[in-house]
Amino acid sequence: MSLKRxxxxxxxxxxxxxxxxxxxxxxxxxxxxxxxxEIFQEIGERYGFEVDTQEVLDDxxxxxxSAPPRYSPxxxxxxxxxxxxxxxxxxxxxVKHKLWGGELWNDGYFVRSVGDKVTAEVIRWYxxxxxxPKQLDLEF
Numbered sequence: 538m539s540l541k542r543x544x545x546x547x548x549x550x551x552x553x554x555x556x557x558x559x560x561x562x563x564x565x566x567x568x569x570x571x572x573x574x575e576i577f578q579e580i581g582e583r584y585g586f587e588v589d590t591q592e593v594l595d596d597x598x599x600x601x602x603s604a605p606p607r608y609s610p611x612x613x614x615x616x617x618x619x620x621x622x623x624x625x626x627x628x629x630x631x632v633k634h635k636l637w638g639g640e641l642w643n644d645g646y647f648v649r650s651v652g653d654k655v656t657a658e659v660i661r662w663y664x665x666x667x668x669x670p671k672q673l674d675l676e677f
Contacts (some may be wrong), residue, residue, distance in 0.1 A: 541587075541603065548606045549652070551589070554614050555599050556646035559636050563595040569629055573598070576621045584608065584616055601651070610648040618642045 540549050558564050565573065570593035577600060581588045587603040604613045622641035626633045632641065 541605070543605055543607070546606050549603070550606060551601065551603050551651040551653075552610055552613060553599070553601050553649045553651055554610070554617065554646060555597060555648075556614065556618060557597045557643045559638055559640050559643050561596050561643070562635060564632050564635050564641075565593055565595050565598070569625060569632060570594070572628060573621055573625065576624050577617060580617055580620050586613065610650070614646045614648060618646070 540547055542548075573593045574591055577591055578588055580586065581602065585605045586608075588600060589603065590599075590601040592599045600617065602613070604610075608616075618641075625641055633639065
């Protein structure tokens with residue numbers, strides 16, 4: 538994952554997103570997990586997300602991805618969760634029967650922005666030293 542470009546931006550936005558099925562039920566067996574991985578890749582292609590790494594376990598999902606700046610982290614999570622839930626319920630009706638509330642995913646999620654070279658400390662240093670160009674010999 539390197540710098541990406543859109544018509545109006547150059548960006549390097551990476552997120553680690555984690556969420557769980559409703560009631561933390563163990564409903565993401567091997568077949569469902571494999572299909573979810575395909576679904577997340579398809580969603581990524583559709584919305585311009587670059588899925589780097591993902592893992593679907595019986596009771597939670599981890600995805601590490603890059604997303605264009607037009608999508609907030611909340612929008613990224615919402616798209617992944619809503620589209621995947623609809624498709625899983627269509628393709629695996631038994632999963633819906635295990636969840637009495639009719640929703641696949643819990644409302645919440647965890648998200649953290651991640652950087653390869655640019656850590657919070659590097660940004661703090663850059664801001665403190667921006668007045669001295671000789672100090673700014675950094676390669677981002």
